[in-house]
Amino acid sequence: MTTKRQRIRNGLILVSFFLFPVFFYYLSPALVIMASGEGTINGSLVIFFLLFISALVVGRGFCGWLCPAAGCQEALFLAQDKRVKRGNILKWLIWVPWLSAIIYLTIKTGGYKKIDFFYQTHYGLSIYDLQSFITYNLILFILIVIPGLVFGKRSFCHHLCWMAPFMIIGRSIRNVFGYPSLQLRAASEQCIHCHTCTDHCPMSLEVEEMVEREKMENQECILCGRCVDGCPNDAITYRMR
Ligand code: SF4
Ligand code: SF4
Incomplete structure (x- = not known):
């Protein structure tokens, strides 16, 4: 949906x-x-x-x-x-x-x-x-x-x-400086490994692996939010930190 x-x-x-x-x-x-x-x-x-x-x-x-x-x-x-x-x-x-x-x-x-x-x-x-x-x-x-x-x-x-x-x-x-900015946050314990985020990512990133490692920073991520909106268990969210 x-x-x-x-x-x-x-x-x-x-x-x-x-x-x-x-x-x-x-x-x-x-x-x-x-x-x-x-x-x-x-x-x-x-x-x-x-x-x-x-x-x-x-x-x-x-x-x-x-x-x-x-x-x-x-x-x-x-x-x-x-x-x-x-x-x-x-x-x-x-x-x-x-x-x-x-x-x-x-x-x-x-x-x-x-x-x-x-x-x-x-x-x-x-x-x-x-x-x-x-x-x-x-x-x-x-x-x-x-x-x-x-x-x-x-x-x-x-x-x-x-x-x-x-x-x-x-x-x-x-x-480098770590000041507040728009980014993704992952809660790996909420991931049910459905692979939806990886399938949806328009930049072909291995999002499920990124969630698993709770390391969402990637220079090819365009912050489109398709992984955020497609995740059935809210394991990925936007945050401003
Ligand atoms: S869409 Fe959500 S639940 Fe499915 S693999 Fe990605 S993070 Fe895990
Ligand atoms: S925000 Fe977009 S580009 Fe970044 S990981 Fe999620 S789906 Fe891929």
């Missing part, structure tokens, strides 16, 4: 996906490089920074509750719900050279000189003509749809996402 909380989450990520053509450029890894080469802080650089800040408190909650790529990927579960077991390192192999290029270009141009949040958009819209529409759909299929269908559930999040590392680093900083 889908709980009210999960219906709300499904609605949020679907609406976010339908609005993706509007916000596409604000999450672009390419435009941030172009803008940095011109000494400009663009919309995506601002958004990436805000994602890092948000992760200091809510971890990868953005991935679970708001990301436009989430709506598309979870809709694909209807066609392909294979679990993804390996490959999380790949996104770091992409992210490190990408971030290095941004830093290099920023230094080369003498630092940022202006902010243009709507850089390369048309009155704030990302997709506004045939060329941008074709580019958008090509990127959507190559980076999100095809990996999801070939490699399994939320393959883009595991293997390719350039935003996830910002949030993983933010979450790691929180874990």
